[in-house]
Amino acid sequence: MPEKTHWKKMTNPNYMGDYSIPEGCDLIATIDYVRKEKVTGVGGKTEEEVVCHFSDGNKPLILNKTNMKTIQKIYHTPYIEDWAGRKIQIFYDPTVKFGRETVGGLRIRDFVPAQQKVSLVCTDCGSTIAPAYGKTAEWLSMYTHKTYGKELCAACAQKLKDKLDAQKAPDPLGNKQEGMI
Numbered sequence: 674m675p676e677k678t679h680w681k682k683m684t685n686p687n688y689m690g691d692y693s694i695p696e697g698c699d700l701i702a703t704i705d706y707v708r709k710e711k712v713t714g715v716g717g718k719t720e721e722e723v724v725c726h727f728s729d730g731n732k733p734l735i736l737n738k739t740n741m742k743t744i745q746k747i748y749h750t751p752y753i754e755d756w757a758g759r760k761i762q763i764f765y766d767p768t769v770k771f772g773r774e775t776v777g778g779l780r781i782r783d784f785v786p787a788q789q790k791v792s793l794v795c796t797d798c799g800s801t802i803a804p805a806y807g808k809t810a811e812w813l814s815m816y817t818h819k820t821y822g823k824e825l826c827a828a829c830a831q832k833l834k835d836k837l838d839a840q841k842a843p844d845p846l847g848n849k850q851e852g853m854i
């Protein structure tokens with residue numbers, strides 16, 4: 674087993690994890706600095722990890738070997754100091770394995786990101802998208818972009834969902850459809 678990163682670390686709320694990025698979406702983040710630091714896992718165990726900090730407000734990402742190799746490949750330098758200011762495109766890969774178990778994890782695309790970071794301005798009302806439903810603002814922006822083709826705040830996304838639901842064939846039982854935007 675070349676990598677020894679317990680999958681539970683990926684659920685540490687202080688760091689970027691599976692929950693940070695909706696499946697099928699990519700998050701573009703700008704590297705501020707990368708350094709070794711002590712990380713206390715969810716179980717209370719502290720270990721030294723390589724952590725990537727971002728300059729655009731995203732939670733830090735614990736880097737494993739696979740992701741470090743990807744950054745080296747796309748920017749042609751193994752030196753972490755040279756990674757500062759570079760953008761990486763992060764996505765959730767459900768096929769990532771830990772040992773024999775498929776646990777899913779965050780991976781970095783093996784190309785230099787072309788697009789800008791996610792917009793946090795609601796396309797419909799112009800207000801700043803705020804965290805809601807236990808999700809970050811970035812998550813909502815990515816999710817609504819993927820689902821509705823535009824970035825929406827929680828209120829506007831709900832409004833649009835209600836409108837779209839109303840246009841659908843009525844439920845034979847007359848139940849109002851529940852569920853998150």
Ligand SMILES: [Zn+2]
Nearest residue numbers: 795798826829
């Ligand atoms: Zn809005």
